Amino acid sequence: xxxxxxxxxxxxxxxxxxxxxxxxxxxxxxxxxxxxxxxxxxxxxxxxxxxxxxxxxxxxxxxxxxxxxxxxxxxxxxxxxxxxxxxxxxxxxxxxxxxxxxxxxxxxxxxxxxxxxxxxxxxxxxxxxxxxxxxxxxxxxxxxxxxxxxxxxxxxxxxxxxxxxxxxxxxxxxxxxxxxxxxxxxxxxxxxxxxxxxxxxxxxxxxxxxxxxxxxxxxxxxxxxxxxxxxxxxxxxxxxxxxxxxxxxxxxxxxxxxxxxxxxxxxxxxxxxxxxxxxxxxxxxxxxxxxxxxxxxxxxxxxxxxxxxxxxxxxxxxxxxxxxxxxxxxxxxxxxxxxxxxxxxxxxxxxxxxxxxxxxxxxxxxxxxxxxxxxxxxxxxxxxxxxxxxxxxxxxxxxxxxxxxxxxxxxxxx
Numbered sequence: 001x002x003x004x005x006x007x008x009x010x011x012x013x014x015x016x017x018x019x020x021x022x023x024x025x026x027x028x029x030x031x032x033x034x035x036x037x038x039x040x041x042x043x044x045x046x047x048x049x050x051x052x053x054x055x056x057x058x059x060x061x062x063x064x065x066x067x068x069x070x071x072x073x074x075x076x077x078x079x080x081x082x083x084x085x086x087x088x089x090x091x092x093x094x095x096x097x098x099x100x101x102x103x104x105x106x107x108x109x110x111x112x113x114x115x116x117x118x119x120x121x122x123x124x125x126x127x128x129x130x131x132x133x134x135x136x137x138x139x140x141x142x143x144x145x146x147x148x149x150x151x152x153x154x155x156x157x158x159x160x161x162x163x164x165x166x167x168x169x170x171x172x173x174x175x176x177x178x179x180x181x182x183x184x185x186x187x188x189x190x191x192x193x194x195x196x197x198x199x200x201x202x203x204x205x206x207x208x209x210x211x212x213x214x215x216x217x218x219x220x221x222x223x224x225x226x227x228x229x230x231x232x233x234x235x236x237x238x239x240x241x242x243x244x245x246x247x248x249x250x251x252x253x254x255x256x257x258x259x260x261x262x263x264x265x266x267x268x269x270x271x272x273x274x275x276x277x278x279x280x281x282x283x284x285x286x287x288x289x290x291x292x293x294x295x296x297x298x299x300x301x302x303x304x305x306x307x308x309x310x311x312x313x314x315x316x317x318x319x320x321x322x323x324x325x326x327x328x329x330x331x332x333x334x335x336x337x338x339x340x341x342x343x344x345x346x347x348x349x350x351x352x353x354x355x356x357x358x359x360x361x362x363x364x365x366x367x368x369x370x371x372x373x374x375x376x377x378x379x380x381x382x383x384x385x386x387x388x389x390x391x392x393x394x395x396x397x398x399x400x401x402x403x404x405x406x407x408x409x410x411x412x413x414x
Contacts, residue, residue: 002199009085023403034052106242106409142412146242151199154246221238254376285304319391320386343395
């Protein structure tokens, strides 16, 4: 059963939160972070992407990078930008995008739950990215950014959350992308205990977004445990920062594919080969979005096509075989384009659904790529089925929006 722990969060003051809060480390590059920080020493990019304080080309994995992130945070605390809550609290973090709001419970997940597979994963992690995040946690001595978890909806938790959000929030801001971020502090010990007790009845939680941060936080916790001869299991390093959302509130967007060449095929040859596995219907110049599972859209040479997978090309009884990313990989990418390693092949790129079908059209029209494929989004049920059966989703399958804002609350490992 899932462990949720309250903690003494370190948070920006209400006056400073808009200057501090920023996008997560992995959705933008160093150049973009430098532009968004805009010279503000209190932007949280100086903590989570401290390479912006070094010249271009500096090794982003150098020890001084991580130490600078820690020093920058310590200076923010010294300058009064951040304060620590006096008692163990939980928090509610709501995000509103396109008129839809999701409410997450912010607390600490347990390293033991990660090790015992109570926290379930659906993606593989890359050792280099994992080590990078571990260094941020190790040297920073904190979870600077939360991970994004889902849990099976519990109506009793919804009732508590609905009561909490009737009170005045600690923060209420709208970011430049039009997304609303609202944050409440739960300091009442009785309410905190109610939530923790309800979580203890939840059989599993699921990593929605942030597999590398989750692995890094858990592995650093285990390192600290192994080095401490007086370990009790209650030390803060046994827990890490997570925002837990009920699964019925989350929205997974499409995660689409663009390919740089046609692997020596003409368009007509490609269409002929596709017709072996798909029913094809030309849709013309207007954007066409897949409307159901096993339907794809393709954009090539100024035209959109609907591709419907033929019976026998997928297995609806297999959590992996039912996925449209699996059908595309097995029926199109591997046999027709000779793309078998989606993580490493430079001929394929991935476009998150937030950018829209227009981004696919733009990249084909400007000659950057030759063909684009749009997919119907994965559902939360598909994700949970895969995680529950211990399987791994193909790379670049899920795109969650909105992303969590970083810098709203920090968890110290001390």
